[in-house]
Amino acid sequence: MKRPVIEIKxxxxxxxxxxxxxxxxxxxxxxxxxxxxxxxxGESGCGKSVTSISIMRLVPxxxxxxxxxxxxxxGEDLLMKSEADMRKIRGNEISMIFQEPMTSLNPVYTIGDxxxxxxxxxxxxTKREAFSRAVEMLxxxxxxxxxxxxxxxxxxxxxxxxxxxxxxxxxxxxxxxxVADEPTTALxxxxxxxxxxxxxxxxxxxxxxxxxxxxxxxxxxEVADRVAVMYAGKIVEYxxxxxxxxxxxxxxxxxLLKSIPKLTGNHKRLEPIQGVxxxxxxxxxxxxxxxxxxxxxxxxxxxEPELVEVEKGHSVRCWFHDQLQ
Amino acid sequence: MVQKSKSNVxxxxxxxxxxxxxxxxxxxxxxxxxxxxxxxxxxxxxxxDLSQSMRAPGQEGHLLGxxxxxxxxxxxxxxxxxxxxxxxxxxxSISMVIGIFMGALAGYYGGKVDEFISYLINVFFAFPSLxxxxxxxxxxxxxxxxxxxxxxxxxxxxxxxxxRGQVLQLKEQEYIEAIRALGGNDFKIIVKHxxxxxxAPIIVTATLGVAGAILSEAGLSFLGLGAQPxxxxxxxxxxxxxxxxxxxxxxxxxxxxxxxxxxxxxxxxGDGLRDALDPRMKQ
Numbered sequence: 184m185k186r187p188v189i190e191i192k193x194x195x196x197x198x199x200x201x202x203x204x205x206x207x208x209x210x211x212x213x214x215x216x217x218x219x220x221x222x223x224x225g226e227s228g229c230g231k232s233v234t235s236i237s238i239m240r241l242v243p244x245x246x247x248x249x250x251x252x253x254x255x256x257x258g259e260d261l262l263m264k265s266e267a268d269m270r271k272i273r274g275n276e277i278s279m280i281f282q283e284p285m286t287s288l289n290p291v292y293t294i295g296d297x298x299x300x301x302x303x304x305x306x307x308x309t310k311r312e313a314f315s316r317a318v319e320m321l322x323x324x325x326x327x328x329x330x331x332x333x334x335x336x337x338x339x340x341x342x343x344x345x346x347x348x349x350x351x352x353x354x355x356x357x358x359x360x361x362v363a364d365e366p367t368t369a370l371x372x373x374x375x376x377x378x379x380x381x382x383x384x385x386x387x388x389x390x391x392x393x394x395x396x397x398x399x400x401x402x403x404x405e406v407a408d409r410v411a412v413m414y415a416g417k418i419v420e421y422x423x424x425x426x427x428x429x430x431x432x433x434x435x436x437x438x439l440l441k442s443i444p445k446l447t448g449n450h451k452r453l454e455p456i457q458g459v460x461x462x463x464x465x466x467x468x469x470x471x472x473x474x475x476x477x478x479x480x481x482x483x484x485x486x487e488p489e490l491v492e493v494e495k496g497h498s499v500r501c502w503f504h505d506q507l508q
Numbered sequence: 509m510v511q512k513s514k515s516n517v518x519x520x521x522x523x524x525x526x527x528x529x530x531x532x533x534x535x536x537x538x539x540x541x542x543x544x545x546x547x548x549x550x551x552x553x554x555x556x557d558l559s560q561s562m563r564a565p566g567q568e569g570h571l572l573g574x575x576x577x578x579x580x581x582x583x584x585x586x587x588x589x590x591x592x593x594x595x596x597x598x599x600x601s602i603s604m605v606i607g608i609f610m611g612a613l614a615g616y617y618g619g620k621v622d623e624f625i626s627y628l629i630n631v632f633f634a635f636p637s638l639x640x641x642x643x644x645x646x647x648x649x650x651x652x653x654x655x656x657x658x659x660x661x662x663x664x665x666x667x668x669x670x671x672r673g674q675v676l677q678l679k680e681q682e683y684i685e686a687i688r689a690l691g692g693n694d695f696k697i698i699v700k701h702x703x704x705x706x707x708a709p710i711i712v713t714a715t716l717g718v719a720g721a722i723l724s725e726a727g728l729s730f731l732g733l734g735a736q737p738x739x740x741x742x743x744x745x746x747x748x749x750x751x752x753x754x755x756x757x758x759x760x761x762x763x764x765x766x767x768x769x770x771x772x773x774x775x776x777x778g779d780g781l782r783d784a785l786d787p788r789m790k791q
Binding site: 239241245270271272273274275278279281282283286287288289290291292300301304305349352353 | 619681682683685686687688689690691692693696700701704705
């Protein structure tokens with residue numbers, strides 16, 4: 184296996200609010216290698232986005248705080264870095280693209296200005312050089328007539344185009360790692376496919392490690408190499424993408440897969456996961472999924488299972504994973 | 509249409525608004541008068557000629573008459589535009605620097621900083637601002653320079669509150685988060701990305717603020733706290749003419765009109781700008 188670009192070890196990010204402590208990310212560990220895509224799936228509020236802003240060290244403080252763990256990027260712990268050092272890393276070595284392309288660009292500057300700015304923040308280039316780099320990046324992300332488009336304002340571009348601009352900005356300094364927080368959620372389906380295709384292409388060209396956050400298993404199937412399924416701030420299953428779809432080990436993953444409509448086979452009713460996500464302030468005792476799990480037994484209410492490797496490269500957090508398949 | 513810049517769109521919208529154009533014309537006219545006053549006045553505004561005292565408008569070549577010291581009122585009014593605009597622009601600049609700085613700080617950093625600045629703003633708002641300015645003038649002594657300080661010091665809280673509100677809203681925008689994720693620092697984020705996005709309300713407030721400052725200066729000078737004789741300040745001229753208000757009406761009517769037209773022009777322009785800069789007015 185290739186050398187990991189980033190290793191997250193036992194990351195804990197808590198939010199201290201009036202009603203108590205929200206353990207948004209509670210002991211998450213994973214790693215991503217060069218040119219690899221790790222998908223992180225889970226429903227809203229499971230800690231996906233908090234994991235990503237923790238890596239960027241952009242957790243709003245207060246109320247949020249990274250209370251434990253390590254984020255090893257190229258062997259160095261990001262949690263030990265000063266804010267000034269972090270600024271040098273953000274955008275330069277680790278970049279991020281956001282969910283909402285319509286609002287992720289500053290309306291008062293042309294897209295060329297904005298890409299050029301992200302270049303100039305990190306590289307000692309003149310405005311002219313940075314601008315030609317912007318044109319080059321627009322070409323790379325497949326924006327036609329880039330020479331002309333570079334002078335346009337965000338409101339003159341469609342959602343898909345803006346997301347391409349965001350990707351151009353994020354990749355303008357050739358980062359080692361790209362964090363994509365639901366990059367396709369706000370786009371319509373045909374554009375989604377184009378953007379995912381573009382991300383794959385750029386990943387192969389720049390050998391970037393990608394952390395792709397989504398709640399869409401279709402997107403995962405499309406681009407991810409490995410997948411971490413998160414539930415209530417913890418990883419409940421961690422494996423490669425083939426295994427996830429063929430031999431899911433955690434009841435939550437099984438439930439997610441069952442709730443996807445299928446084009447072929449007999450058309451049964453979909454089987455949704457019963458219940459709702461528990462309040463992060465009031466998580467159940469034992470396994471966090473016990474109140475919604477169809478297989479839950481007594482043990483699940485007493486003690487929380489650990490994430491155990493059930494076979495090589497496949498970890499599951501469930502007491503009864505061996506009896507589920 | 510590749511480059512349809514934002515200022516072009518705003519200018520088009522402003523042009524459609526007739527009242528705003530009236531305001532703009534008055535304001536530009538006033539600026540020209542202020543700049544070229546020495547070249548266009550028929551008489552020296554300071555020369556006392558007691559033989560010409562209290563001429564009615566039109567008499568002996570004095571378009572708007574003369575005052576008790578025989579000074580040409582028309583020339584004095586043109587020079588008065590210099591004082592008024594000076595006061596308006598300088599006090600607004602002071603108020604903008606303080607207001608934007610305080611507002612941006614409070615809005616962006618929040619927490620204790622915000623609490624302190626908001627508290628300060630509330631204290632300022634608790635005083636009637638003209639009364640507060642009078643108190644400052646009483647401490648500093650009369651004079652035009654002290655007017656700048658006094659009016660600047662009392663007019664920033666309004667702007668600070670507006671900027672704070674804007675920054676509070678803008679800093680949560682995703683593009684600000686995106687810049688942070690690209691490695692931008694706080695200073696860059698505030699100056700380059702947040703403030704340009706709240707320019708519209710700042711411009712409107714400043715335009716209306718210039719009008720307010722001119723009016724306050726006239727008021728303070730009328731009370732004898734502002735410009736001192738023989739300066740041709742409009743407020744001071746009103747004050748001098750007050751004694752003769754029933755007999756020599758031109759001594760109060762024309763300075764009053766000058767103030768009125770100036771304020772009207774600036775307010776019309778300010779209102780027009782507010783409409784033109786409002787993003788909801790997109791056609």
